[in-house]
Amino acid sequence: MLHLSYRCILLVVLCFIPILSFAQKAYDGQVIDSATEDPIAGVTVKLLKEKITTETNRRGFFELYLEKQIPNDTLQFSSIGYNTFKLPVSQYQSQMFISLEASNTLLNEVRIANKKKLKDIVLGKFTYYDLKDFVSRGASHHTEFIVSRTALAKFFIAPKANTTLRTISLGRQDFPAAPTLALRNAYTNFLIHIMLQDTVTGAPGKILFTKEIALSDNSKLVDIDLDMDKIVIPKTNFFIAIEWENNPYNEIITVSNAQKVERTTKRGWQVTKDAAEYRVYYQPFLVGYDNEKTFKRSLLYIKVNNQWQVCKQYHMGDLALSATVHY
Incomplete structure (x- = not known):
């Protein structure tokens, strides 16, 4: 019963998500090292005109939400030891990878040498x-x-x-x-x-x-x-x-349109209606x-x-x- 109740709650929430989603714009993605392809934690992610800031988590993942998008705004990614990267929001793609280059070439060489030694x-x-x-x-x-x-x-x-x-x-x-x-x-x-x-x-x-x-x-x-x-x-x-x-x-949980048989006429015709199908x-x-x-x-x-x-x-x-x- 608990499992069914949980699904019912999810489905109720699901019905209201389309209304809420129009009120917010989300930017999310993952920041990685261009040389090692390792995720980078603690990268400062900022919308320059909106002045909204967050940081990447230990997997390099970030999320930014705002009520109204400024079309010509810019996402800025900065971290100690890396070159700052700016991305116009017009070029943003959902859940995209952001690749940062190390500002110190010698640091990259040392990291590569350590991996080889191990x-x-x-x-x-x-x-x-x-x-x-x-x-x-x-x-x-x-x-x-x-x-x-x-x-x-x-x-x-x-x-x-x-x-x-x-x-x-x-x-x-x-x-x-x-x-x-x-x-x-x-x-x-x-x-x-x-x-x-x-x-x-x-x-x-x-x-x-x-x-x-x-x-x-x-x-x-x-x-x-x-x-x-x-x-x-x-x-x-x-x-x-x-x-x-x-x-x-x-x-x-997904919701899609499906046809459900409402009744069958005396002549054998099936009368259908639109219904929600959950998977x-x-x-x-x-x-x-x-x-x-x-x-x-x-x-x-x-x-x-x-x-x-x-x-x-x-x-x-x-x-x-x-x-x-x-x-």
């Missing part, structure tokens, strides 16, 4: 380019229709056994379809599993590590730091699985993209009826899910 390697690497042009390049790959309320696993091969898993990065999107109406939800919970490959079936096998991830914004690029967890992968072949949690916090989808919506350099397809498994099987329905080039290992 012998870190990124497996399944994707770039912010693969995420930012997700829609404009005609890509329509997404995962929620296939893996809602189940799990998806991607296969990785480490350079050697006994590597340490440091970071998992994933690319995500807002609801990718275009329904009549959808309630945007920034709060997302899901599980990640680090799994060994079953030597007989080749499918995901023993679980080495599980962690619950909670997100509170709509950032496209999510880095999950695992340094404190000290995860050592004893073999070269392993999987990273994303398990969707079936709870109200992950729900995206529930579950976050996170991961990104599939076309790997234009290698045209590589990820080996993906999907969990169906508690059994892992090759995900043949997933028609995409690659999945925006990477693992950084140290060796």
